[in-house]
Amino acid sequence: MSMSYSSIQFRKINRLEQLRPSAIILMTALALAHKVDAGQHWPQWRGPNGDGTTDSTNLPVTWSTNKNILWQAELPSWSGSTPVIWGDRIFVTSPTKPGSGSADAAKPERRTGAIDGGGAYGVSDPGGPGLLLICISKKDGTVLWSKKLDEGNRLWRKQNASSPSPVTDGRHVWVVTGTGAVTAFDLAGKEIWKRNLQSDYGKFGLNWGYASSPLFYDGRLIIEVLHGAKTDAPSYLVAFDGMTGKVLWRQERPTDAPQESPDAYTTPAVLSYNGKTQIVVSGGDYVTGHDPATGAEIWRAAGLNPHKSPNYRIIASPVVKDGMIFAPTRQRPLLALRAGGTGDVTTSHLAWKWDDNGSPDVPTPVSDGKYFYMVSDNGMVTCVEAKTGKLIWGPERTAIGTVSASPLLADGKLYVTNERNITTVLSAGPEFKVLATNELDGTYTLSSIAVSGEQLFLRTSTHLYCIAKPASK
Numbered sequence: 001m002s003m004s005y006s007s008i009q010f011r012k013i014n015r016l017e018q019l020r021p022s023a024i025i026l027m028t029a030l031a032l033a034h035k036v037d038a039g040q041h042w043p044q045w046r047g048p049n050g051d052g053t054t055d056s057t058n059l060p061v062t063w064s065t066n067k068n069i070l071w072q073a074e075l076p077s078w079s080g081s082t083p084v085i086w087g088d089r090i091f092v093t094s095p096t097k098p099g100s101g102s103a104d105a106a107k108p109e110r111r112t113g114a115i116d117g118g119g120a121y122g123v124s125d126p127g128g129p130g131l132l133l134i135c136i137s138k139k140d141g142t143v144l145w146s147k148k149l150d151e152g153n154r155l156w157r158k159q160n161a162s163s164p165s166p167v168t169d170g171r172h173v174w175v176v177t178g179t180g181a182v183t184a185f186d187l188a189g190k191e192i193w194k195r196n197l198q199s200d201y202g203k204f205g206l207n208w209g210y211a212s213s214p215l216f217y218d219g220r221l222i223i224e225v226l227h228g229a230k231t232d233a234p235s236y237l238v239a240f241d242g243m244t245g246k247v248l249w250r251q252e253r254p255t256d257a258p259q260e261s262p263d264a265y266t267t268p269a270v271l272s273y274n275g276k277t278q279i280v281v282s283g284g285d286y287v288t289g290h291d292p293a294t295g296a297e298i299w300r301a302a303g304l305n306p307h308k309s310p311n312y313r314i315i316a317s318p319v320v321k322d323g324m325i326f327a328p329t330r331q332r333p334l335l336a337l338r339a340g341g342t343g344d345v346t347t348s349h350l351a352w353k354w355d356d357n358g359s360p361d362v363p364t365p366v367s368d369g370k371y372f373y374m375v376s377d378n379g380m381v382t383c384v385e386a387k388t389g390k391l392i393w394g395p396e397r398t399a400i401g402t403v404s405a406s407p408l409l410a411d412g413k414l415y416v417t418n419e420r421n422i423t424t425v426l427s428a429g430p431e432f433k434v435l436a437t438n439e440l441d442g443t444y445t446l447s448s449i450a451v452s453g454e455q456l457f458l459r460t461s462t463h464l465y466c467i468a469k470p471a472s473k
Contacts, residue, residue: 042085042450042457045165045213050269051319052366052408058454059411061425062436063467070455070466073141075134077127078461079162080211080404080446083136086170089144089187090136090450090457092464093162093175095127095153126155131162131177135189138452141466145189150181156209158404158446163211163265167221172242174221178210182223184245193245197225201238201250205231207313211265215279217292220248226283228255228262229313235262235284237295251295255284259310266317273323273339280325282318287327287335301337302346303353304329315362316406322369324351324386334359334374336389352389358382364406366414371429375416379403381426393432398424406448408456421445421460440465 039048039056046052060068077095084091131153135144153161161178168174172192174184180198185191197204204210207229215222221242226235234252241248255262264283271278271289278289278298285305289298304327305312316328325337334354341349354374359382363375372386374394379401382394401418408415413435414426421440427433443461450457456467 039451040085040087040453041170042083042452043169044084044167044216045082045267046317046364046406046448047451050215051321052364052406052448053368054408054410054451056451056453057411058469059413059451060454060456060467060469061413063438063440065440068467068469070468071141072463072465073136073143074463075459076132077162078160078444078446079127079459080159081163081165081213081459082448083450083457083459083464084166084168084173085138085450085452085457086168086173086187088138090138090464091166091168091173091175092134092136092459093149093164093166093177094132094134095160095162096130096132096148098125098128126153126160127162129153131179131181133166133173133175133183133185135187136464138455138466141464147183147185147189147191149175149183150177150179152179154178154209159209159211161209163209165213167214167216169216169242174214174216174242176212176214176223180204180210182214182221182240182245184221184242192243195240195245197223197238201225201236202233203231205229205233206263206265207260208263208265213267215268215270216242217270217277217279219243220292222268222279222292224253224264224266224268224281224283226253226255226262226264226266226281228257228284229260237268237279237281237290239292239295249293249295251290251297253281253284253288253297255286257285257305257312258308261285261305261308261310261312263313265313265315269318269320271320271325271339280318280320282327283314285312287318287325287337289325299341299343299345299349301327301335301344301349303333303335303350306333316360316364319365319367321367321386324367324369326365326367326372328360328365328374331361331376332356332359334365336372336386351387354384354389358395362404366407366409368409368428373407373409373414373428375403375407377403379416379418379424381407381414381416381432383430383432392430396432398426398434399437404446408449408451410451415449415456417445417449417458419445421458423449423458
């Protein structure tokens with residue numbers, strides 16, 4: 001499975017030369033739509049910028065089950081996936097409703113021992129066997145349509161097979177499941193095409209199930225499969241034509257990571273720098289940059305697993321902001337790289353690294369370009385300078401409890417939600433200040449907050465909540 005680094009081919013790209021006229025028209029239309037409806041869309045995991053930030057303002061700071069809840073929609077089961085939003089439509093993935101033998105699974109409790117492939121940190125039931133894509137009205141929370149994606153849901157510690165979040169361009173929605181099903185729909189719920197990654201390219205070999213969300217860019221649905229704990233098959237990236245499902249390219253991604261360390265549950269990020277665009281992928285002991293037109297690797301940085309530990313699987317995704325690439329690993333070290341390199345950039349483009357307390361394992365960090373915020377799994381928050389790594393404040397405590405959801409940075413505030421859906425709202429910036437601590441139904445919560453306009457959308461085990469100030473109602 002190991003490949004020498006020198007065998008990897010690198011290639012520079014000229015983004016403008018590669019754009020097809022139709023792609024330019026589509027991108028221009030989407031840009032205009034975003035300008036007209038600023039802040040209304042949350043098209044993918046981590047929002048319109050793919051980094052957990054939004055320009056939305058006048059967002060709620062306080063809420064509870066009987067305060068600032070515009071509506072709540074009951075969901076069939078629990079999931080770690082995040083809602084995505086376009087216009088009046090919200091898209092969520094979910095297992096089907098648990099059967100009569102699992103009547104309590106809609107409110108999963110912390111487990112005390114490992115069963116069915118899960119672990120001590122997961123929940124007691126995966127939900128029902130089917131996997132769904134549900135379209136919900138943003139206006140009032142009613143279900144507009146629901147489509148079955150696949151069968152075969154199961155439990156892997158903290159996740160089931162509905163973990164990947166959907167992605168939409170405002171005309172279509174694409175969704176991937178932990179079983180490998182890849183499906184495209186129009187916004188009315190009509191299926192456009194369908195494939196299965198495991199049928200096409202072999203079984204997943206991750207120790208804790210597949211959970212990476214897809215990326216839609218320039219007409220391409222780009223999916224990563226980084227694995228190795230339970231397979232000798234190579235990791236890879238694959239791009240499908242978003243409209244037809246045709247394979248545009250498939251690129252193997254070599255690694256010499258040992259044992260479980262090839263596994264990654266990350267989601268790719270888009271890097272735009274000096275007129276060029278790259279796809280950033282983190283996992284398998286490396287962070288890499290790829291040509292979106294071919295998948296070819298342009299640069300690679302080592303250092304995510306400096307001691308070659310056997311269990312350094314990566315969950316938190318890379319963050320790209322203002323010419324910087326932030327790559328978390330299994331808590332430490334977290335690498336900050338400067339964009340613009342080719343080949344081996346391990347040393348040449350390393351800006352700083354964080355090898356101290358406060359770094360995350362599961363929650364993906366967030367940055368506004370000036371400050372970089374890390375939330376550790378025990379709810380401690382640290383703020384550093386994004387360009388230098390200089391400590392500004394932290395680690396500071398939020399609500400006691402485990403955090404798996406990624407933080408939201410919006411409207412001058414940092415929102416941190418823990419696994420009991422207690423959300424601590426902090427003032428963003430150079431001073432640590434708690435603005436509010438908000439509780440909902442207390443059920444198991446892994447999903448990150450989504451934003452549309454002046455409203456927040458928070459998924460718990462049992463419901464999707466629309467949270468808004470009274471003036472927004």
